[in-house]
Structure formats: structure tokens, C-alpha cells
Amino acid sequence: MTKEQPGPLRDLAERMREAEQSxxxxxxxxxxxxxxxxxHCTKSPHxxxxxxxxxxxxxSHEDTHGLVWVE
Ligand SMILES: [Zn+2]
Structure with a gap:
């Protein structure tokens, strides 16, 4: 039985972020x-x-979109 050692919180956050991104x-x-x-950008890859x-x-529900940004 293998037991994963809990890493620092920053590692966990990073792992969650990677999972979310994928x-x-x-x-x-x-x-x-x-x-x-x-x-996150919810457009198709562009x-x-x-x-x-x-x-x-x-x-509001009338808004057709939320955040828009350029980078
Ligand atoms: Zn985008």
C-alpha cells in the first residue's frame, strides 16, 4: 500500500490548477x-x-458574456 505524502499547500494548489486546466x-x-x-477563457482555441x-x-442574465481581456 502506497501512501502519498501530503505536500505543502502551494503544491496542492498547483496540482488542482493543473487538473482544472487540463x-x-x-x-x-x-x-x-x-x-x-x-x-478562464471559454472560447474555443483561437x-x-x-x-x-x-x-x-x-x-445579470441579460449579459451575453462576462470577462473580456486581451493578452
Ligand atoms: Zn482565449
């Missing part, structure tokens, strides 16, 4: 992280520099 990429998203760390998170930052 999940997003597997879902067919660009998934670039927003500079604030809140949200070559222009404008990224958008449809689900984060919306203030």
Missing part, C-alpha cells in the same frame, strides 16, 4: 487564465489575443 482544455476551451486568477470568459463576471 479539464478545461479537454473541454475544447482556450482556457487561458484571466490575469486576476478568476476565470489565435487572436482577445479572450473571454462567458461564465465569470456576468452581472
Amino acid at each position: 479539464a478545461g482544455r479537454a473541454g475544447g476551451y482556450c482556457w487561458l487564465e484571466h490575469p486576476s486568477g478568476h476565470g 489565435t487572436n489575443r482577445q479572450h473571454m470568459d462567458y461564465y465569470t463576471g456576468r452581472t
Whole structure:
């Protein structure tokens, strides 16, 4: 029986982030992280520099998109 040693919190956070990123990429998203760390680009992989998170930052149901940023 092998037991994984718990690493420092930073390692755990990093591992969770990697898992989250691969999940997003597997879902067919660009998934670039927003500079604030809140949200990821939910557009299909693209070559222009404008990224958008449809689900984060919306203030009402009428909003068609949430965060938009360029990098
Ligand atoms: Zn993007």
C-alpha cells in the first residue's frame, strides 16, 4: 500500500490548477487564465489575443458574456 505524502499547500494548489486546466482544455476551451486568477477563457482555441470568459463576471442574465481581456 502506497501512501502519498501530503505536500505543502502551494503544491496542492498547483496540482488542482493543473487538473482544472487540463479539464478545461479537454473541454475544447482556450482556457487561458484571466490575469486576476478568476476565470478562464471559454472560447474555443483561437489565435487572436482577445479572450473571454462567458461564465465569470456576468452581472445579470441579460449579459451575453462576462470577462473580456486581451493578452
Ligand atoms: Zn482565449
